[in-house]
Amino acid sequence: MTVVAEPGSPPFDAAKLDALLERAGVDAVLATSRHNVRYLLGGYEFFFFAHFTAIGVSGYLPCVVYAREQPESAFYVGNPMERLPLEREPLWIPSIDTSSWTTVGSARAAAAAVRRLGLGRGTIAVERSFLPDDAREALELELPGATFMEARPLLAELRAVKRPDELELLRRVADEIVLGMLAVIDSGLPGSTTSRLAEQIRVDQTVRGLASEYCLVAASPSRNRAPSSERWQSGGVSLDSGASLGGYIGDLARMGCIGDPTPRMEELLAEIAAVQDAGRAAVAPGRTGEEVYAAATACQAQCGDGALMTFVAHGMGLVSHEVPYLAESDTVPYSPDDRIRPFEPGMVLSIETDLYDDAVGYVKLEDTVVVTESGHEAYGDRGRGWNIAGTGGQSPTGG
Amino acid sequence: MTVVAEPGSPPFDAAKLDALLERAGVDAVLATSRHNVRYLLGGYEFFFFAHFTAIGVSGYLPCVVYAREQPESAFYVGNPMERLPLEREPLWIPSIDTSSWTTVGSARAAAAAVRRLGLGRGTIAVERSFLPDDAREALELELPGATFMEARPLLAELRAVKRPDELELLRRVADEIVLGMLAVIDSGLPGSTTSRLAEQIRVDQTVRGLASEYCLVAASPSRNRAPSSERWQSGGVSLDSGASLGGYIGDLARMGCIGDPTPRMEELLAEIAAVQDAGRAAVAPGRTGEEVYAAATACQAQCGDGALMTFVAHGMGLVSHEVPYLAESDTVPYSPDDRIRPFEPGMVLSIETDLYDDAVGYVKLEDTVVVTESGHEAYGDRGRGWNIAGTGGQSPTGG
Numbered sequence: 001m002t003v004v005a006e007p008g009s010p011p012f013d014a015a016k017l018d019a020l021l022e023r024a025g026v027d028a029v030l031a032t033s034r035h036n037v038r039y040l041l042g043g044y045e046f047f048f049f050a051h052f053t054a055i056g057v058s059g060y061l062p063c064v065v066y067a068r069e070q071p072e073s074a075f076y077v078g079n080p081m082e083r084l085p086l087e088r089e090p091l092w093i094p095s096i097d098t099s100s101w102t103t104v105g106s107a108r109a110a111a112a113a114v115r116r117l118g119l120g121r122g123t124i125a126v127e128r129s130f131l132p133d134d135a136r137e138a139l140e141l142e143l144p145g146a147t148f149m150e151a152r153p154l155l156a157e158l159r160a161v162k163r164p165d166e167l168e169l170l171r172r173v174a175d176e177i178v179l180g181m182l183a184v185i186d187s188g189l190p191g192s193t194t195s196r197l198a199e200q201i202r203v204d205q206t207v208r209g210l211a212s213e214y215c216l217v218a219a220s221p222s223r224n225r226a227p228s229s230e231r232w233q234s235g236g237v238s239l240d241s242g243a244s245l246g247g248y249i250g251d252l253a254r255m256g257c258i259g260d261p262t263p264r265m266e267e268l269l270a271e272i273a274a275v276q277d278a279g280r281a282a283v284a285p286g287r288t289g290e291e292v293y294a295a296a297t298a299c300q301a302q303c304g305d306g307a308l309m310t311f312v313a314h315g316m317g318l319v320s321h322e323v324p325y326l327a328e329s330d331t332v333p334y335s336p337d338d339r340i341r342p343f344e345p346g347m348v349l350s351i352e353t354d355l356y357d358d359a360v361g362y363v364k365l366e367d368t369v370v371v372t373e374s375g376h377e378a379y380g381d382r383g384r385g386w387n388i389a390g391t392g393g394q395s396p397t398g399g
Numbered sequence: 400m401t402v403v404a405e406p407g408s409p410p411f412d413a414a415k416l417d418a419l420l421e422r423a424g425v426d427a428v429l430a431t432s433r434h435n436v437r438y439l440l441g442g443y444e445f446f447f448f449a450h451f452t453a454i455g456v457s458g459y460l461p462c463v464v465y466a467r468e469q470p471e472s473a474f475y476v477g478n479p480m481e482r483l484p485l486e487r488e489p490l491w492i493p494s495i496d497t498s499s500w501t502t503v504g505s506a507r508a509a510a511a512a513v514r515r516l517g518l519g520r521g522t523i524a525v526e527r528s529f530l531p532d533d534a535r536e537a538l539e540l541e542l543p544g545a546t547f548m549e550a551r552p553l554l555a556e557l558r559a560v561k562r563p564d565e566l567e568l569l570r571r572v573a574d575e576i577v578l579g580m581l582a583v584i585d586s587g588l589p590g591s592t593t594s595r596l597a598e599q600i601r602v603d604q605t606v607r608g609l610a611s612e613y614c615l616v617a618a619s620p621s622r623n624r625a626p627s628s629e630r631w632q633s634g635g636v637s638l639d640s641g642a643s644l645g646g647y648i649g650d651l652a653r654m655g656c657i658g659d660p661t662p663r664m665e666e667l668l669a670e671i672a673a674v675q676d677a678g679r680a681a682v683a684p685g686r687t688g689e690e691v692y693a694a695a696t697a698c699q700a701q702c703g704d705g706a707l708m709t710f711v712a713h714g715m716g717l718v719s720h721e722v723p724y725l726a727e728s729d730t731v732p733y734s735p736d737d738r739i740r741p742f743e744p745g746m747v748l749s750i751e752t753d754l755y756d757d758a759v760g761y762v763k764l765e766d767t768v769v770v771t772e773s774g775h776e777a778y779g780d781r782g783r784g785w786n787i788a789g790t791g792g793q794s795p796t797g798g
Contacts, residue, residue: 035453047626048613051450052643054434056720057551058528085625103528128533129457129502133525134549136532150533152456199608206605209598214447226484227446244451321455 008092010071011042012158020154021068027122028067029151030110030139033130035318036155038247040064040074041091045247046082050211058102061135063110064093067117075113077106107135111142125151160315160323161346166248167370170317170348173210173243173250174368174380180204181239181383185256188389191231194219197239198227205243213242213249220361234258236265236386238354238362247318251350253366254383261386268355268363271303273384275311275353280369283349283376289313289326289339296353308355316350316368324349347371407491409470410441411557419553420467426521427466428550429509429538432529434717435554437646439463439473440490444646445481449610457501460534462509463492466516474512476505506534510541524550559714559722560745565647566769569716569747572609572642572649573767573779579603580638580782584655587788590630593618597626600640609642609649619760633657635664635785637753637761646717650749652765653782660785667754667762670702672783674710674752679768682748682775688712688725688738695752707754715749715767723748746770 010017021029031037038045041064049060065075076096078086083098097109114120124146126139139148162170184200198215205212216225220235240253255269278299282291292313300306315322315338324338324347347370354364368379409416420428430436437444440463448459464474475495477485482497496508513523523545525538538547561569583599597614604611615624619634639652654668677698681690691712699705714723714737723737723746746769753763767778 033453033458034451048615051610051612052433052719054432054529054718056718056724056726057555059432084623085627088623088625088627126532128536129531130453131532132528133530133532133535134527136535137527156456203605206602206611211450212605213450216447224483224487226487228484228487319453319455320451325455327455 008094010074011092012039014071017066017154017158018069020157021125024125024149024154025123026068026125026149026151026154027119028065028114028117029125029154030114030131031064031066031127031151031155032061032135033127035247036127036130036151036159037062037064039155039159039318040066041076041093043246044091046078046085048081049079056101058104058134059132061103061106061132063106065110065113065117067119070117073117075110077109077113103132103135104138107138108142111139114143114146119146121145123147123149125149125154127151127155156323159317161344162317162348162370163346166317167346167348169246169248170250170368170370171379173245173248174252176208176210176245176380177205177241177243177250177252178254178380178383180208181241181252181254181256182387185237185239185254185387185389186392188232188237188256188258190233190258190389193228194230194232194237195227197232197237201239201241205241210243210245210250213244215239215241218362221359223356223362225362232258236261236361236363238364240364240366242320249316249318249320250368250380251316251320251366252368252380253352253354253364255363255365255386257386257388260388262360265360265363265386268305268357268360269365269386271305272309272353272355272363272365274303275299275306275309276351276365276367276384279311279313279351279353280367280376280378283343283369283371285345285371285373286342288342289324292349292351293326293339300353305355305357308357309353310355311353313349313351316348320350343371345371345373407493409473410491411438413470416465416553416557417468419556420524423524423548423553424522425467425524425548425550425553426518427464427513427516428524428553429513429530430463430465430526430550430554431460431534432526434646435526435529435550435558436461436463438554438558438717439465440475440492442645443490445477445484447480448478455500457503457533458531460502460505460531462505464509464512464516466518469516472516474509476508476512502531502534503537506537507541510538513542513545518545520544522546522548524548524553526550526554555722558716560743561716561747561769562745565716566745566747568645568647569649569767569769570778572644572647573651575607575609575644576604576640576642576649576651577653577779577782579607580640580651580653580655581786584636584638584653584786584788585791587631587636587655587657589632589657589788592627593629593631594626596631596636596638600638604640604642609644612641612643612648614638614640617761620758622755622761624761631657635660635760635762637763639763639765641719648715648717648719649767649779650715650719650765651767651779652751652753652763654762654764654785656785656787659787661759664759664762664785667704667756667759668764668785670704671708671752671754671762671764673702674698674705674708675750675764675766675783678710678712678750678752679766679775679777682742682768682770684744684770684772685741687741688723691725691748691750692738699752704754704756707756708752709754710752712748712750715747719749742770744770744772
């Protein structure tokens with residue numbers, strides 16, 4: 001079934017997308033990942049499949065079809081259950097198909113939209129890591145004259161600079177995550193398992209209206225951050241949690257302590273904070289990821305425990321590592337080009353420094369730092385010292 | 400990185416899987432969906448990626464490789480962050496690779512495992528709706544002599560009959576979902592938006608330790624079940640919510656009411672309950688989905704409002720519609736063979752009947768009915784009448 005209403009305006013920078021498609025020689029892009037479908041729909045996600053996609057003999061595969069310089073012809077493929085809610089609260093995209101329960105059915109509906117646009121022999125960009133194999137085959141069968149290529153870099157670049165409404169969500173989610181961590185630390189009882197602490201964070205974030213994604217938690221002196229039966233008996237605890245609001249991710253890390261921290265604990269966290277602050281001081285329009293890394297690693301080199309530390313910075317938004325890709329590690333691939341690309345206002349970085357000390361355990365701060373017109377601003381920027389359990393958040397070093 | 404520990408015993412019926420693979424001519428199966436990876440790992444899911452899979456330039460793609468009649472050679476491909484937790488709490492599968500952050504990297508690691516098994520020219524079953532296109536291409540490049548086929552029916556059949564530990568999770572999640580609905584209805588304030596009711600359910604389920612999946616909610620007299628700004632002012636409300644525990648899904652629907660229900664409301668819900676009860680009465684070992692549908696539709700034909708009703712029954716477990724596929728609709732595909740296949744103890748059905756009446760609104764019951772040795776048992780089987788707000792759960796018809 002196809003519903004056609006009055007077309008609206010794209011909620012994203014359509015001229016930028018058109019330019020990206022033009023430069024890549026792409027006629028139309030098919031978005032099928034949760035994050036890019038949501039982005040192109042201006043925040044909409046069908047709530048029913050927010051947590052799982054499998055149903056029946058296949059799965060849910062939403063798809064946005066966008067042809068270059070034809071926003072008025074954009075097309076959305078959803079699920080039959082979306083029909084009624086989308087009649088009541090229409091998308092900016094007037095043309096939708098809600099007939100399919102399967103990945104192959106979604107692909108066929110998307111292919112039909114491409115053909116109606118006269119692009120059956122065009123170059124079509126698809127998200128290969130988020131396009132199921134059977135849907136890809138259906139696209140190829142239905143569009144035998146088309147050429148397919150990877151859409152990921154184009155859509156990642158489209159999302160690189162955040163609008164004020166996106167920044168507002170990122171600010172709120174960061175604030176709420178940190179407030180939740182401080183509340184959970186404050187209520188911390190000696191002997192809680194790390195599983196219990198992670199569950200407290202999950203409940204707290206849910207009550208705050210967030211979608212809780214995960215909580216890494218390490219109780220001194222363990223270096224294991226997976227929630228487990230290990231207990232927070234004394235000393236420090238590291239909380240590193242992700243949650244989202246409207247799909248936008250907050251990912252921050254704070255430290256808690258039972259009783260006063262020892263001088264050694266104070267020293268280690270001060271060193272971590274110094275490296276974090278050195279990194280963020282280099283965040284401003286026109287500056288680069290290379291400068292952020294240079295500043296942080298220079299500070300790290302001056303720290304007595306610098307050799308224990310790992311510093312990482314990466315873009316963040318609807319995906320927890322996104323443009324600019326700055327992380328230099330053997331795991332998350334990064335882009336050398338992004339390292340020397342000038343920051344623009346509206347880019348969002350997650351900056352993180354951690355270390356493991358045999359006696360103190362795992363120590364980490366992770367902050368959300370946004371490039372502003374005049375420099376940078378940190379969201380959720382409280383509680384960066386040792387937050388002491390049972391003090392009502394009034395810890396001397398809890399900042 | 401590959402970690403090899405002592406092998407354990409498969410937590411599923413390996414002989415059944417071997418027979419299914421043998422009959423289909425399959426040498427090895429590669430599971431890549433969340434539900435089948437979890438099933439083959441005996442319940443394990445890496446918590447970090449339970450809610451999202453996108454990260455960096457690709458996504459998380461766990462994979463279980465199982466070669467026919469070689470459980471001792473089973474292989475798991477995970478993410479670098481899983482290394483430490485899996486060292487502390489090993490899987491039954493001794494051989495794991497946790498080196499990759501990308502879908503292509505996971506596919507390459509899985510292909511290498513297939514080659515080490517000497518099956519590079521074998522027949523490999525993959526989950527085509529849950530295998531990203533770029534991972535499929537990597538498999539084909541790394542295993543140029545292999546033949547690929549669809550794994551879905553084999554793995555769906557493997558999961559058809561639930562073990563006692565699976566049934567216990569299904570019982571608990573059904574019980575908790577219904578208790579939560581009754582609590583939210585009882586606390587219902589006239590004028591609540593359906594969005595607020597859905598959010599109350601989400602928080603309630605989270606506090607109960609469940610993973611809240613969705614809540615469909617319709618306030619009389621609307622037929623819209625998507626949470627919205629519509630208000631529950633008076634009369635009935637329909638709650639239809641899914642949540643999971645250890646991945647196992649509960650999906651039940653109950654009715655609430657502000658003040659006493661009218662005779663017409665009582666009549667409609669009694670008719671719905673009668674159709675539900677007729678359907679479940681036909682659930683027993685050796686009986687079939689065809690009999691369930693025949694019994695329910697015979698009762699429906701005798702109801703004064705039978706023409707308004709829709710009756711559906713479907714298997715349920717780690718997927719919300721799974722074997723036996725009984726639903727006869729134009730949307731979720733079903734299997735004619737499953738309709739005439741004798742039920743076995745341990746199969747789990749979700750049975751649902753709904754109607755829409757212009758004056759009363761949307762009325763629905765959905766129940767979880769399990770095939771037992773002697774017949775059937777319903778999980779979470781309370782509150783099937785009108786549950787009246789503000790009565791502390793002591794409603795006259797709330798059952």
